[in-house]
Amino acid sequence: MSVAPQIPAPQKATLEQHGAKAHSDGGWDASEKGFIPVQTRSERFSSVLHDDFPAVTGQEVDWKLSPVDLLRPLIDDELDGSEYELAAPDAVGAVVEWVPRDDARVGSAGKPEDRASANAWSSTQKVLSITLSGETPVALGVDRTGFGSTPRGAHTVITATKHTSAHVVIRSTGAAHVVENLEIVVEDGADLTLVSLQEWDDDAIHLASHFAQVGRDAKLTHIIVSLSGKVVRVNPSVHLSGEGSSAELYGLYFADAGQHLEQRVYLHHEAANTKGRVNYKGALQGAGARTVWVGDVLIGRQASGTDSYEQNRNLVLTEGTRADSIPNLEIETGDILGAGHASATGRFDDEQLFYLQARGITEAEARRLVVIGFLSEIVQKIGDAALEAYLHEKIEWELSASASQGGAA
Amino acid sequence: MSVLAVKDLHVSVETEQGTKQILKGVDLTVNQGEIHAIMGPNGSGKSTLAYSIAGHPKYHVESGSVTLDGVEVLTMSVDQRARAGLFLAMQYPVEIPGVRVADFLRTAKTALDGEAPALRPWIKEVNEAMKGLRMDKTFSERNVNEGFSGGEKKRHEILQLELLKPRFAILDETDSGLDVDALKVVSEGVNRAKAATGLGVLLITHYTRILRYIKPDFVHVFVDGKIAEEGGPELAERLEDEGYDRFLPNSSESASASVV
Numbered sequence: 001m002s003v004a005p006q007i008p009a010p011q012k013a014t015l016e017q018h019g020a021k022a023h024s025d026g027g028w029d030a031s032e033k034g035f036i037p038v039q040t041r042s043e044r045f046s047s048v049l050h051d052d053f054p055a056v057t058g059q060e061v062d063w064k065l066s067p068v069d070l071l072r073p074l075i076d077d078e079l080d081g082s083e084y085e086l087a088a089p090d091a092v093g094a095v096v097e098w099v100p101r102d103d104a105r106v107g108s109a110g111k112p113e114d115r116a117s118a119n120a121w122s123s124t125q126k127v128l129s130i131t132l133s134g135e136t137p138v139a140l141g142v143d144r145t146g147f148g149s150t151p152r153g154a155h156t157v158i159t160a161t162k163h164t165s166a167h168v169v170i171r172s173t174g175a176a177h178v179v180e181n182l183e184i185v186v187e188d189g190a191d192l193t194l195v196s197l198q199e200w201d202d203d204a205i206h207l208a209s210h211f212a213q214v215g216r217d218a219k220l221t222h223i224i225v226s227l228s229g230k231v232v233r234v235n236p237s238v239h240l241s242g243e244g245s246s247a248e249l250y251g252l253y254f255a256d257a258g259q260h261l262e263q264r265v266y267l268h269h270e271a272a273n274t275k276g277r278v279n280y281k282g283a284l285q286g287a288g289a290r291t292v293w294v295g296d297v298l299i300g301r302q303a304s305g306t307d308s309y310e311q312n313r314n315l316v317l318t319e320g321t322r323a324d325s326i327p328n329l330e331i332e333t334g335d336i337l338g339a340g341h342a343s344a345t346g347r348f349d350d351e352q353l354f355y356l357q358a359r360g361i362t363e364a365e366a367r368r369l370v371v372i373g374f375l376s377e378i379v380q381k382i383g384d385a386a387l388e389a390y391l392h393e394k395i396e397w398e399l400s401a402s403a404s405q406g407g408a409a
Numbered sequence: 410m411s412v413l414a415v416k417d418l419h420v421s422v423e424t425e426q427g428t429k430q431i432l433k434g435v436d437l438t439v440n441q442g443e444i445h446a447i448m449g450p451n452g453s454g455k456s457t458l459a460y461s462i463a464g465h466p467k468y469h470v471e472s473g474s475v476t477l478d479g480v481e482v483l484t485m486s487v488d489q490r491a492r493a494g495l496f497l498a499m500q501y502p503v504e505i506p507g508v509r510v511a512d513f514l515r516t517a518k519t520a521l522d523g524e525a526p527a528l529r530p531w532i533k534e535v536n537e538a539m540k541g542l543r544m545d546k547t548f549s550e551r552n553v554n555e556g557f558s559g560g561e562k563k564r565h566e567i568l569q570l571e572l573l574k575p576r577f578a579i580l581d582e583t584d585s586g587l588d589v590d591a592l593k594v595v596s597e598g599v600n601r602a603k604a605a606t607g608l609g610v611l612l613i614t615h616y617t618r619i620l621r622y623i624k625p626d627f628v629h630v631f632v633d634g635k636i637a638e639e640g641g642p643e644l645a646e647r648l649e650d651e652g653y654d655r656f657l658p659n660s661s662e663s664a665s666a667s668v669v
Contacts, residue, residue, distance in 0.1 A: 349503070350466065351503045352503055352505050354465055354466070354487060355499070355502060355503050355505065356505070356513075356517075357464075357486070357487035357488040357491070358463050358464075358487055358488075358490075358491055358496075358497050358499075359488075359491055359513075359517035359520070359521075359569065359573065360488050360491035360492045360517055360520040360521040360573070361488055361491075361516055361517055361520045362488050362520065363486070363488065365516065365520065366488075369505070369508050369513070369516065370505065370508075372507065372508075373505055373506050373507025373508040373552070374506060374507055375507070376507035377506060377507055380507075
């Protein structure tokens, strides 16, 4: 019997198969009833006054993925805005001081865009000011330990003065129930790396809005690392306002059972010839582990020559987790070098595991290698060997803790 | 002497069109120190044989056995098979972002030996093996297979073969995509590994070219999921001249015989 070669009939591709369906976060389908055109990101309302914002229902675009019920005290209650405990060893070129809220530096990088951020703004009595300057590179570490469990507001202004090169690590540990604003001013020609490391106690609740202005030919490397806390929501808004400025925005998060880790990133290319790179990577393990990443990139009318790319990758390690990943790209000028975005959320790559196991490495060890490798792309950006080694250890610890959790389940 | 024995192996794979039989009764015995070339046309199931022995989850063994010195391999996990002494040099090695070659090699060696190799002699051994394969020293600092050229990937596979010292190695189309210079370098690596440890080799290839550099003791022609003909090195020479046509169903003699 001769067998004619089978030519498989072309598969009819459906939109569903390609994921080319309406976005689940809605509002994109013009035929929808009650359609409201998507607002340009830069036109979002901002104010420093709590009462200027309507009460939060939990349906708003910027709150609907957050556990609002747990955040009520921070959104609406009176907040303790006094100084809190911190340790900042002296560093050459760095001045760390408490200043009154009417200091001229306050408000130089941005204004609140939500009710919780405005609540913090109007509640804060003392603002932590960090000024970085000088000819030699500055390295500063700030340890924040003393927020305590009563609801607090906090405000920080970091200023990298003209042509200063600085590396700042803000590490937060202990109990916290805090909403804060953090302003970052990178003056012309300055080069600032800011690492914001969240290692809170398991029941901590932390809302943060970061506002950054990056001046002419200046560079900001902004890295968020969130490893623990009940709810940690850090939203950086970075404005490339000076010509030739650039920003690299990185994030690393590892959500365990019952943790909600959220980051809403906004990168605004305002001036010409600016460059932006956004890369966030997360791992989720354990029942109810939840992450949210929203990446808004806006390329403004004046931003000719923009080069921009944003991506988010999530590695789902167990059942019962949820990762939201929503990249948005708005382009108001066609005269750009390039702009792109990518998002992927997936389980372990079986081929990677097979490759490692085929070399004798056990499945558990292979998984460990793959996760650490996946996250190390971000760790490698930190630019501080001791901190990088520390984070690798922390990730190992997270993995072993989660593995034993999984074993018990 | 170690023996790898494949007996009446039937393997299927799930496709969108349903279950597809790929291996239809493979019998093969490889003794330690022997080189067996498995040759055959595309789609004949050569790679399936390689991955089934290594334990890739995509392939379902329906019946038959694979034993290593009489011990059933098919019930072992992928990593247990490797620790038992099997090695698969892959045709398309995957990238593993963020995992450095140096760390990967040491982790694998530790897993196979049950203890970490002493650091200084190990580094020396790695460096010498890399030198033998004309690999730059910086190679060990790169992430596994990430951004490697086709030739670099194959060298990296053979580097592992030399360092991990298996009893039996399956080389899945290690020659494909290599230019002559790279092919020579890679073949020398295989020959070095064999001289050093006396391993048995199952060399899977579509072309006879690599057999000029790695001399087979036996040649098996693989067609439609089983071995259609076996012989010595002279069989490879015949295939070089005639190709696979006489084994294919639409060639003249088999076609006339198969008219129903």
